[in-house]
Amino acid sequence: MSETGQADDKNRRSIRPLLRLTPYLRRYRGMVLGALIALVAAAVTSLALPLAVRRMIDHGFDQSDRGLIDSYFAAIMVMAVILALASALRYYFVISIGERIVSDMRREVFDHVTRLSAAFFDVNQSGEIVSRLTADTTQIKSAVGSTASVALRNLILCLGAVVMMIVTSPKLSSIVLIAIPIIVLPLMSFGRSVRKRSRAAQDTLANASAYANETIAASRTIQAFNGEAAAAQRYGAAVEDAYQAARAAIKSRSLLTGFAITMVFGSIVAVLWVGAQNVLAGTMSAGTLGQFLLYSVIAGSSLGSLSEVWGELSQAAGAADRLGELLAEVSPVAAPSDPLPLPQPPQGRVEFSDVHFSYPSRPEKSALHGLSLSVKPGETVAIVGPSGAGKSTVFSLLLRFYDPQQGSVAVDGVDVSRVSPDALRGRIAIVPQDTTIFAASIHDNIAFGRPGALRDEVRAAAMAAQADEFISRLGQGYDTQVGERGITLSGGQRQRIAIARSILKNAPILLLDEATSALDAESETLVQKALDGLMETRTTLVIAHRLATVLKADRILVLDQGRIVEEGTHQSLIQQGGIYAKLARLQFDAGIEGRMLAVK
Numbered sequence: 247m248s249e250t251g252q253a254d255d256k257n258r259r260s261i262r263p264l265l266r267l268t269p270y271l272r273r274y275r276g277m278v279l280g281a282l283i284a285l286v287a288a289a290v291t292s293l294a295l296p297l298a299v300r301r302m303i304d305h306g307f308d309q310s311d312r313g314l315i316d317s318y319f320a321a322i323m324v325m326a327v328i329l330a331l332a333s334a335l336r337y338y339f340v341i342s343i344g345e346r347i348v349s350d351m352r353r354e355v356f357d358h359v360t361r362l363s364a365a366f367f368d369v370n371q372s373g374e375i376v377s378r379l380t381a382d383t384t385q386i387k388s389a390v391g392s393t394a395s396v397a398l399r400n401l402i403l404c405l406g407a408v409v410m411m412i413v414t415s416p417k418l419s420s421i422v423l424i425a426i427p428i429i430v431l432p433l434m435s436f437g438r439s440v441r442k443r444s445r446a447a448q449d450t451l452a453n454a455s456a457y458a459n460e461t462i463a464a465s466r467t468i469q470a471f472n473g474e475a476a477a478a479q480r481y482g483a484a485v486e487d488a489y490q491a492a493r494a495a496i497k498s499r500s501l502l503t504g505f506a507i508t509m510v511f512g513s514i515v516a517v518l519w520v521g522a523q524n525v526l527a528g529t530m531s532a533g534t535l536g537q538f539l540l541y542s543v544i545a546g547s548s549l550g551s552l553s554e555v556w557g558e559l560s561q562a563a564g565a566a567d568r569l570g571e572l573l574a575e576v577s578p579v580a581a582p583s584d585p586l587p588l589p590q591p592p593q594g595r596v597e598f599s600d601v602h603f604s605y606p607s608r609p610e611k612s613a614l615h616g617l618s619l620s621v622k623p624g625e626t627v628a629i630v631g632p633s634g635a636g637k638s639t640v641f642s643l644l645l646r647f648y649d650p651q652q653g654s655v656a657v658d659g660v661d662v663s664r665v666s667p668d669a670l671r672g673r674i675a676i677v678p679q680d681t682t683i684f685a686a687s688i689h690d691n692i693a694f695g696r697p698g699a700l701r702d703e704v705r706a707a708a709m710a711a712q713a714d715e716f717i718s719r720l721g722q723g724y725d726t727q728v729g730e731r732g733i734t735l736s737g738g739q740r741q742r743i744a745i746a747r748s749i750l751k752n753a754p755i756l757l758l759d760e761a762t763s764a765l766d767a768e769s770e771t772l773v774q775k776a777l778d779g780l781m782e783t784r785t786t787l788v789i790a791h792r793l794a795t796v797l798k799a800d801r802i803l804v805l806d807q808g809r810i811v812e813e814g815t816h817q818s819l820i821q822q823g824g825i826y827a828k829l830a831r832l833q834f835d836a837g838i839e840g841r842m843l844a845v846k
């Protein structure tokens with residue numbers, strides 16, 4: 247009993263998500279009103295047709311007044327024209343509303359998703375989000391753009407036809423009205439199972455798309471490991487699952503349609519048989535039976551269409567539900583409602599006080615363990631430590647991608663959770679380990695650091711980043727398309743683009759995640775030169791992999807298991823003979839080690 251209650255509740259909820267569309271519909275009231283007027287006009291005209299037909303049958307063929315037949319045909323023609331006009335207008339309004347709403351939704355969902363915190367992206371696959379943005383919105387478009395209007399038209403037709411049936415013949419109608427619940431109730435329970443299966447089908451498809459997304463992005467690695475067959479097999483299995491789930495949904499929808507048509511037309515035939523007996527007995531005119539017949543066909547077919555579009559509406563409700571979930575996702579690192587201003591002019595001071603942090607997706611493992619550090623304006627601090635020590639986590643907290651569970655992070659003396667994230671991030675430039683190059687021109691890729699930057703400014707930044715020379719050698723210079731839709735850049739070139747981006751941003755705090763592994767000696771020298779220029783005038787925190795950087799730093803922090811375990815200059819740390827000394831020996835190769843000894 248309670249289980250059924252819960253299931254019913256769930257089903258009611260599952261159609262309710264379509265209500266989320268009301269605010270969007272409200273924005274286009276004029277068009278919605280136009281669609282409704284056209285819809286009602288078309289339905290009323292359709293409902294008036296049988297009246298004209300009855301008059302024609304009962305009086306039109308009367309030899310005594312031959313003129314009547316002409317006027318009846320003229321009236322029917324006028325109705326046909328009204329019907330055609332109203333239908334064309336309905337189509338125009340309804341489809342336009344669908345397209346309009348879906349564009350709005352896509353924009354809003356995208357805008358919302360791009361602002362969600364890093365914790366959200368840790369646990370959600372990007373392929374699945376993209377599928378929601380495309381597949382789910384398309385489903386809503388077809389629901390709003392046609393299904394809803396078909397459903398509404400059929401609802402009006404069905405109700406109108408039922409009323410007219412009662413007016414035409416209460417006796418025949420009473421038989422039909424008794425049959426309706428017998429037909430409708432099973433249809434509703436069928437509808438529920440269709441909904442459940444459609445959602446399962448959508449989910450499995452999203453899984454397959456997410457896998458395809460990941461695999462295609464990693465095609466080189468897959469080929470290098472001869473993994474094509476295994477990947478194809480796994481994707482094939484995922485697609486097959488999606489097919490099976492879709493087939494189950496299709497099967498229940500076919501059953502639903504077949505069942506609806508059998509029940510509806512079966513009862514109409516039975517009722518008509520009773521009507522025919524009445525005509526034979528002389529208690530009903532042939533025209534009245536004809537009129538009743540037409541109304542029952544209208545009622546029956548509109549009920550049939552209703553049951554068909556019900557399934558589609560439920561699918562759209564599922565899609566609206568998923569999009570609603572996405573839109574309801576709140577970022578745990580939300581901007582404060584009353585943000586504090588950061589001091590002007592910027593100083594570039596960084597302070598971590600007793601920070602304890604574990605990633606939301608792995609709460610049991612602590613990434614930072616009571617970390618405290620203080621960086622003075624203009625200072626260069628190198629962070630070194632074994633892999634997984636928490637170096638990148640320090641950057642993530644400084645950029646406020648996450649909030650620490652305990653302790654605080656401050657920039658220029660203000661807790662980062664009390665300032666607006668835009669203001670905070672405006673003061674920090676980062677050159678990450680794996681640089682993102684967008685599918686756009688080189689100019690746009692660099693100008694990403696400061697939207698609206700002039701061509702000369704972009705060029706100056708590229709020059710400072712030692713990138714101008716290779717850019718000038720490309721076919722179209724700064725207008726060359728790179729990334730997915732253009733040419734591929736080497737690791738060193740990508741990094742210099744990222745450095746130029748940061749130079750252009752000209753922020754007082756610089757975060758560098760050095761990646762030397764991808765660079766050859768020449769690129770490394772160029773990148774190093776570019777970085778030197780960038781580091782000179784600002785506070786720099788650098789996750790150091792190069793000896794040169796470590797030597798240049800004012801201070802070195804050694805991180806291990808989320809704690810600072812050693813601190814000092816290169817020489818003092820080597821002399822201590824602790825973790826740093828060991829790391830230095832292991833990390834820097836033999837040639838560099840020679841140089842290191844010389845420093846000692």
Ligand SMILES: Nc1ncnc2c1ncn2[C@@H]1O[C@H](COP(=O)(O)OP(=O)(O)OP(=O)(O)O)[C@@H](O)[C@H]1O
Pocket residue numbers: 368605607608613631632633634635636637638639640
């Ligand atoms: N997004 C994440 N979700 C869950 N755990 C994470 C996430 N990022 C990092 N970690 C974990 O947090 C710890 C610290 O990671 P972090 O990336 O800061 O190390 P790191 O010192 O920068 O390492 P590396 O030098 O290899 O880049 C590791 O145990 C890592 O597995």
